Amino acid sequence: MDAAVEKRTLLPATAELMERIGWFIRLRWVAVAGVALFVVAGRQFLPVDFHLPHVLTTVALLALYNGWATLFFRKLIPPTPVPATPPPPANAPPPLLAGWLLPRTLRSMGYDPEVIRVVYFVNVQMLLDLLFLAVLIHFTGGIENPLRVFFLFHVIIAAILLSRRATYLYATVALLHMSVVALGEMLGWLPHYTLAAHWRQGGYADAHLAGTQLFLLGTTLYITAYMASSIGAQLRRRELDVFLLSRALEEKAHHLEEAYGQVSAAERAKSQYMRKVAHELRGPLGTIQTALGVVLQKASESAAPTSLDLIRRAWKRAGELAELTRELLALSRARDGRFLAESVTLRPEEVAGRVLEEMEARASQAGVALRSELAPDLGEITADPEGMADLLNNLLGNAVRYTPAGGAVTFVMKEEGGELLLEVADTGIGIEERALGRIFEEFYRSDAARAHAADGTGLGMAIVKAVVDQHGGTIAVESEVGRGTRVRVHLPILRDHEAEGRRGPLPGEHR
Amino acid sequence: MTPKKKILLVDDDQDLREVLSLVLADAGYQVVLAESGPKGLEMTDRDRPDLVLLDVMMPERTEGFHVVWNLRNRADAYFRDLPIIILTAIHQQTELRFYPDAGDGTYGAGEYLPVQGFVDKPIDPPALLKEIERVLSLGRKA
Numbered sequence: 325m326d327a328a329v330e331k332r333t334l335l336p337a338t339a340e341l342m343e344r345i346g347w348f349i350r351l352r353w354v355a356v357a358g359v360a361l362f363v364v365a366g367r368q369f370l371p372v373d374f375h376l377p378h379v380l381t382t383v384a385l386l387a388l389y390n391g392w393a394t395l396f397f398r399k400l401i402p403p404t405p406v407p408a409t410p411p412p413p414a415n416a417p418p419p420l421l422a423g424w425l426l427p428r429t430l431r432s433m434g435y436d437p438e439v440i441r442v443v444y445f446v447n448v449q450m451l452l453d454l455l456f457l458a459v460l461i462h463f464t465g466g467i468e469n470p471l472r473v474f475f476l477f478h479v480i481i482a483a484i485l486l487s488r489r490a491t492y493l494y495a496t497v498a499l500l501h502m503s504v505v506a507l508g509e510m511l512g513w514l515p516h517y518t519l520a521a522h523w524r525q526g527g528y529a530d531a532h533l534a535g536t537q538l539f540l541l542g543t544t545l546y547i548t549a550y551m552a553s554s555i556g557a558q559l560r561r562r563e564l565d566v567f568l569l570s571r572a573l574e575e576k577a578h579h580l581e582e583a584y585g586q587v588s589a590a591e592r593a594k595s596q597y598m599r600k601v602a603h604e605l606r607g608p609l610g611t612i613q614t615a616l617g618v619v620l621q622k623a624s625e626s627a628a629p630t631s632l633d634l635i636r637r638a639w640k641r642a643g644e645l646a647e648l649t650r651e652l653l654a655l656s657r658a659r660d661g662r663f664l665a666e667s668v669t670l671r672p673e674e675v676a677g678r679v680l681e682e683m684e685a686r687a688s689q690a691g692v693a694l695r696s697e698l699a700p701d702l703g704e705i706t707a708d709p710e711g712m713a714d715l716l717n718n719l720l721g722n723a724v725r726y727t728p729a730g731g732a733v734t735f736v737m738k739e740e741g742g743e744l745l746l747e748v749a750d751t752g753i754g755i756e757e758r759a760l761g762r763i764f765e766e767f768y769r770s771d772a773a774r775a776h777a778a779d780g781t782g783l784g785m786a787i788v789k790a791v792v793d794q795h796g797g798t799i800a801v802e803s804e805v806g807r808g809t810r811v812r813v814h815l816p817i818l819r820d821h822e823a824e825g826r827r828g829p830l831p832g833e834h835r
Numbered sequence: 836m837t838p839k840k841k842i843l844l845v846d847d848d849q850d851l852r853e854v855l856s857l858v859l860a861d862a863g864y865q866v867v868l869a870e871s872g873p874k875g876l877e878m879t880d881r882d883r884p885d886l887v888l889l890d891v892m893m894p895e896r897t898e899g900f901h902v903v904w905n906l907r908n909r910a911d912a913y914f915r916d917l918p919i920i921i922l923t924a925i926h927q928q929t930e931l932r933f934y935p936d937a938g939d940g941t942y943g944a945g946e947y948l949p950v951q952g953f954v955d956k957p958i959d960p961p962a963l964l965k966e967i968e969r970v971l972s973l974g975r976k977a
Contacts, residue, residue, distance in 0.1 A: 610957030611851040617960055618854055622861075646957050 340563070341427075341439070342400070344485055345446060349397055351481075352390045352453070359383050359460065372520045378463040386456050393449055400442060425490045427560055446485050450494055453478055458501035465519030467506040467534050468527045472541055475502065476548050483552030491553040495545040502541055506534045592660065599656035602649040609649060613642040644779065651783040654714045655766070658790035667708045667818075672744060673698045675709055676737055679716040683724060691729030692750075694720075699738035706818040711791040718784035719748040719811055725777050726809070727752035739817070743797070746813040754805040763801065764789040772805075788813075839865040840971060843884035845875035845902065846922065851958075855888070858960045864967075872898035876905055879914070886918045886971060888954075888963075900948075907949050918970045920952040 360383055366372055425443050457478070461469050475498040482494040508514035509528045516528050527533050616639035623632060680696055687694035723733040731751040738745055755763060759770035767782040788811075792799045797815035842864045846852050849870065856866040867882050869875040879887065887906075891899025899921070906914045951970045954963050 606956075607848055608850075611848055611854065613957040614851060614960065615854045618858055621960065643957070 341442060341446075341485065345397060345400075345442065348446070348449070348481060348485065349390065349393050352386075352393070352449075356383060356387045356390060359386070372464075374464045374519050375517045378517065379460065382456065382460050382463060386460075389452055389456070396445065400445065425486055427485070427487050427556075443486070447490070450478060450482055450486075450490075451497070454494065454497050454501055457498075458505055461502070462505045462509075462514065463517050466509045466514075466516055466528050467502070467537050469519050472502055472537075473544070475499075475541070475545060479545055479548045480552045483549065483556040488553040488557060491549045491556075492546070495549040499538070499542045499545055503538055506538055510534055595656040595659040598652055599660070602652040602656065606646065606649045606653070609642060609646045613639065613646055616642060647779075648781050648783075651781050651787060654710075655783055655787045655790055658711055658714065658787060658794050667706050669704045669706055670709050670712070671704055672702050672707070672712065672737060673700075675712045676716055676735075679713055679720060680735070683717075683720045686721070687724045687733065690724055690727070692724050692727045693732040694724070694735070695732060696735040697737070698735075702737070702739060702744070705744060707795060707815065708791075711794055715788050715791040715813065716746065718788050719746070719813070722784055723748050723750035723752065723809070723811075725780060726750065726773065728776075731808075740814070742817065743814040744817050746815070747810065749808065749810040751808040754807055754809055755801070755803040756805050760801065760803060839863060840886065841865045841867065841882060841884040842886050842888060842967070843867045843869060843875065843878055843882065844888045845869045845872065845899075846888075846890040847871060848890075855958065855960075855963070858963070859967075862964050862967075872902045875902050879906065879917070883913065884917075886920065886967060888920050888922055888967075889950075890922045890956075903948065903950060918952075918973070919950040920954055920966060920970055921948070921950050922954050922956055922958065 359379075363376070363379055363383065367374075367376075425447055426439070454475070457474055461472055461474075464471070478498060479491060479495045482491040486494075505514065506528065509516045510531060616635060620632070620635055620639055623635065627635075676696070676698060680694070684694055720733065720735060727733055727750045733748065733750045733752075736745070736747040736749075753772055753776050755770065756772060759768075759772070762768045762770075763785045765782075766786045768785075769780060769782040773780065789799065792813055792815070795815045797813060799814075800812045801809065803809040842859055844852055844855055844859070844866060846855075847870055852868045852870070856868060859866045867878055867884060869878045875887070875889070878884075887902075889899050889902055903919060906917055906919070909915060951973060952966050954966050
């Protein structure tokens with residue numbers, strides 16, 4: 325993208341310009357009030373007695389003019405946010421004087437008509453202000469009036485609002501005004517008005533004195549122009565730098581967000597693919613398993629022991645494969661982020677009850693005591709029933725699998741700190757420190773786990789973690805080798821009304 | 836001796852249909868097979884089985900549901916009370932319990948699917964026979 329066009333969207337520079345113009349106009353109201361106060365109070369308490377009608381007229385005109393400026397400014401305010409004006413042709417000539425008057429930061433954005441209007445508005449005010457000040461000084465003593473240094477204020481304001489050249493331009497205009505007043509009065513072309521009748525008269529008529537005054541004023545004006553515009557330019561450069569930097573940061577953040585979106589889309593696609601494959605595998609596998617089972621049953625009397633043994637092995641391995649596809653399905657399901665779609669209002673003790681029913685058979689077969697404490701009144705919560713069942717199946721299944729005969733598994737479910745606590749503790753083989761950090765990895769099984777139980781896919785804890793994440797819960801595992809393992813899962817309790825509107829399409833609908 | 840009970844098996848997997856029909860025939864049941872939901876309904880009308888084994892996850896995902904609701908919504912008490920056992924992976928059991936398809940594309944979450952039993956896939960023949968016996972012994976409501 326073209327750099328100039330790119331920068332044009334940085335309109336805060338314009339916004340700042342507008343803000344400063346507002347301040348400029350408010351400042352002028354203060355000046356009007358100040359002069360008015362001076363006119364009224366100054367004549368009372370200070371030794372001055374200037375020609376009142378002229379001064380009052382000038383102040384009134386100044387107030388009128390500032391009223392116009394205020395109204396005009398109000399009409400100008402909307403340019404922030406700036407409408408999308410088409411960028412000017414790359415090498416369009418700058419409009420009249422704009423190249424001169426625009427501050428560098430604004431110039432670098434191209435010559436936006438909106439900005440140029442604003443800048444012309446500022447320049448008209450500068451010229452009028454200088455004129456008013458010159459007239460006011462003329463009516464209150466001309467070159468004899470020490471208030472001529474007020475011209476410095478205008479130079480400073482020009483440095484803040486406009487370009488460096490414009491600042492020098494206004495310093496020159498101020499000096500010219502003052503020179504016209506001084507020369508005009510000295511040569512008698514203009515009447516001289518005194519500031520105070522009793523002051524020593526004649527200073528204005530003395531060419532040396534007036535010339536010295538003018539020279540001093542000019543020097544002061546140019547030095548001020550130089551200092552103020554240098555500082556102003558530096559400040560504006562910094563502002564631009566800061567702005568460009570924050571823009572660059574914003575862009576970076578945007579890119580990161582995009583990249584993250586792509587990664588998670590890929591992750592979703594992967595898990596959907598896994599789901600499809602597992603689903604396709606499951607049907608035929610189930611049939612193989614069932615068929616082999618039937619053969620085993622029917623052939624147990626007639627077939628040779630070796631054939632029978634081979635069939636038994638095939639049947640067992642088919643069962644393991646079926647279990648693997650089942651777990652892959654559960655994992656991809658939990659990772660799909662379909663919690664919102666499939667969560668329903670359920671009673672956690674009902675889900676736990678069904679899982680426990682199945683688990684009890686396994687535990688008694690393994691010689692492990694299975695105890696459970698389900699808090700009686702947990703109420704209804706909103707959760708994914710399949711995910712919950714997967715989670716409990718895996719936690720309890722692991723506990724039973726890795727607990728030697730004679731041990732015990734304890735399951736506690738209750739409300740704790742506003743969350744649902746699921747705690748499974750066993751007196752099993754435990755998990756060594758080094759393996760503890762990896763148990764949530766897919767297909768990870770520690771050596772001790774493999775040695776203790778040949779079966780197991782290594783997907784169980786990955787599923788558990790995915791379900792916990794899916795529900796926005798937390799999981800903590802503590803374990804001591806040879807003593808046992810305790811897993812604590814906290815799931816946020818969502819009541820029905822909180823989940824309202826979070827439910828997506830239901831099963832059977834196309835996703 | 837009581838007459839053989841007639842079981843209709845609806846499943847889209849031909850191999851599974853044949854394996855199970857072997858198992859069921861061995862156990863002394865008369866078996867009728869159907870490979871799709873519509874076919875299953877047709878056979879129910881024609882053969883009036885004593886029990887239906889129904890796979891819900893046939894190609895059209897809701898096909899099994901439609902069979903259930905089609906039967907339950909009929910005026911004839913025979914169809915309304917006909918025992919149905921759903922064949923499905925244990926995982927879908929939870930889902931089925933919580934999302935019964937009302938037959939018109941809507942789902943009544945939290946209600947229970949009006950069937951008498953569930954059997955996990957992959958099917959363990961002894962478990963299947965046990966569940967069939969249990970459901971048949973419930974007896975038909977008058």
